[in-house]
Amino acid sequence: MLDMKTLGHDAIAEKGRFNAHKYLILRRLSQLGILALFLAGPWLGIWIVKGNLAYSLTLDFLPLTDPYVLLQGSLSGVVPETTAIIGVVIVLLFYFLVGGRVYCSWVCPVNMVTDLAAWLRRKLGIRTTSQLSRSTRFWMLGLTLILPFAVAGGIVWELVNPVSMMFRGIVFGMGAAWVMVLGIFLFDLIVAKDGWCGHICPVGAFYNLVGSRSLLRVNAVQRQACNDCMECYVVCPEPQVIKPALKGEEKGASPVILSSDCTNCGRCIDICAKDVFSYGGRRSKSIEVYKREGEINPGVQA
């Protein structure tokens, strides 16, 4: 069995501390940077971005709209303004290209909370599991899209959505939203591994569908170098996505992680001492295929 105490040691020894955490650091910079942009206005009076993740206006020019929130609104029978629709098109296009769940791992503030819970689980050796199915989130998504029809309360999910609550809370005022955040943290820590993001959150499920054909993917390009250390499975928030790509060689499966459950977080790339994984395109091939075909693989990092 994998020793949790030495998790990541190989990668650090092989690649150095920075390279073994490169995408983790970049993700935190992205998540905190986005928050900082929104906070620069109210805190410092530097108005680069106004609003929050539901809708924002950058430099009084660029509208960005959360398609999921607007969809719920539309289902309650509302026709949005043109700027909101332009914002939706930009956002959908972006996530369609880079992967829907990039929202989860590079933007969403709750991810920092659930990552912390997952890290603590590993440190404390908490092994509890729940019976929750990973498909629960799609049922939740369906539910949140039905509720605007069924209940007169309009965008019902936004009354309780912890994702928007946390972000809006930080930017506009938290109120008791920290209780929700704490709840999710404890749920992930004690009840279920990756409980919220990996099983329940309908926001993630929505972006999952948005990015189901996305171009940017993680690619197990050097999968023949895999030494079965299993560390990528441990750190991955959606470990079920790895196996088909990493171990699919004999079946002739693509080395690209095609499941849209994958959040493109890049933890597998960081943790792998053998540099099996790298970001690549949807149609990328494994290094052997490239060698066979005499091409130079643009996806592999030096």
Place this chain on the structure above:
Amino acid sequence: MTDTERKNEINRRQFLGNMLKTACSVGLVGLGLGAYSKRASSLPASYIRPPGALPEEEFLGTCIRCGLCVRDCPYDILFLGEVGDQVPTGTPYFVARTGPCEMCEEIPCVVACPTNALDHELKDIEDSRMGLAVLIDQENCIAFHGLRCEVCFNVCPIRNRAITLDMQHNTRSGKHALFIPVVHSDACTGCGLCERACILEEAAIKVFPTHLAKGELGKHYRLGWEEKEKAGGALVTPDTEHRYNLPEGVRYELQGEGLIIEEGAQQTPFSANPLDTLNSGFMDK
């Protein structure tokens, strides 16, 4: 298919069972959410929506809780509902007593709204109806004690139209006047400047959501005189003049002055006061 894969494969019964379990739990969540949303979507009377806000139910489906109206309000009176507030989470509101709408001419909050939850048709802030001011406490409003206050009248941005002063007799002193503020719903925008300005510890004039502040006549109800005017004549009975059996030169005006004795009418031996006649007859004897 390898052995391990066969082992890992779940059978149809398990699959359906799991699916049903998930569906049921999510359904329960849905019921809870539905019930919660009913409660959480009610807006307390003291929380006023920004100008141009659609009717509450529509507003909750349209507003995406982005807070741009809050950001663009130059007076910083708007807030987004926080978790635990009595206002649906993330939706904008102001509280008139502490921060009323200052009625900007450009209405920046409406301009900022990306979803039309604040109606972009609203071009003139005087047309907005955020609520309606109501002089709710006539016992403590000092105008009713005959004291000169009129602060609400004086701060009202729609001067002498939204709030007027009605001069009444002061029956307490018997020789002074009362200047009673009267709100007119055809002009009041519900900005709340009067509520903030009210000098009482607890304001006697308050802004309420219009549906709370106003009654509504039944849709079937017709006011006869209005219908008559619209139709250009009486609708039910023919509009004939009622004839009274009166002496010449005397007529009776219904809903008017009553009995009228015209100049040059034939003088009767009787006075208009029947007592005179009785008394005079008595004296003659």
